[in-house]
Amino acid sequence: MAEAYFDVSDLYYKVKKAHNKKVNYKLLMDFLKKFGEVVKAEAFGCQTGNEAQGFITHLRGADIIVHYRHPKIFHVSEQEVKTCNWNVDITIAALCTESKTLVFCSSNTDLIPLYKHLQNMGKKVVVVGCGVPSLVKHIVDVYENIPESVLK
Numbered sequence: 001m002a003e004a005y006f007d008v009s010d011l012y013y014k015v016k017k018a019h020n021k022k023v024n025y026k027l028l029m030d031f032l033k034k035f036g037e038v039v040k041a042e043a044f045g046c047q048t049g050n051e052a053q054g055f056i057t058h059l060r061g062a063d064i065i066v067h068y069r070h071p072k073i074f075h076v077s078e079q080e081v082k083t084c085n086w087n088v089d090i091t092i093a094a095l096c097t098e099s100k101t102l103v104f105c106s107s108n109t110d111l112i113p114l115y116k117h118l119q120n121m122g123k124k125v126v127v128v129g130c131g132v133p134s135l136v137k138h139i140v141d142v143y144e145n146i147p148e149s150v151l152k
Contacts, residue, residue: 002036002126003099004029005090006064007106008045008055011146014107014130021151025062028105028128028150035126035142036101042093046071046084087111100124105146107132115140 011023025043032038041064045052048070059066067089071082091114094102100123104111107129115125116139126142137143 001039001099002032002101002103003094003097004032004038004041004064004103004105005094006041006043006059007086007090007104007108008043008059009084010106010108011130015146015151018130019148019151021148023146024150024152025059025064028146029062029064031147031150032103032105032128035103038103039099040097041065042067042090044068044086044090046082048082087114090114094118101126103128105129107136109133109135112136112139 015021015023029038029041043059043064044067047068052068056066056068067086069084071084074081074083087108087110090111094114102118102123103126105128107127112135118125119141124142125140127136127140128144128146130146132143132145
């Protein structure tokens with residue numbers, strides 16, 4: 001049994017930059033079965049209005065629990081910067097699970113302390129992402145680049 005956590009903003013921007021495509025989460029959920037039966041999947045994302053409603057429907061159609069919130073907005077000089085960090089929420093969700101295998105669909109290096117702690121707890125940590133940094137690759141038990149077969 002496995003649980004999966006999706007940082008949808010990280011996947012969106014990294015996949016768009018590398019492949020100019022989007023992730024089909026139904027196909028990604030099928031791909032993740034190679035790490036064990038996914039008994040729970042959670043996606044974490046951000047939207048300023050209602051622009052992500054169709055995407056949220058897509059996630060729910062793939063049996064993914066959806067967590068969305070509005071970004072924090074900062075003004076730097078004359079530029080507006082939006083940020084939406086889910087690292088604490090993902091960490092709490094991962095620490096509260098009984099599953100032995102945890103799959104993180106993100107290439108975020110900020111989660112490295114979580115990965116190490118989960119491994120110290122005897123859990124298997126898998127990262128599936130786009131442009132996974134070597135620092136993450138060397139720490140987790142398994143890493144894979146997101147396969148093009150799940151992109152559209």
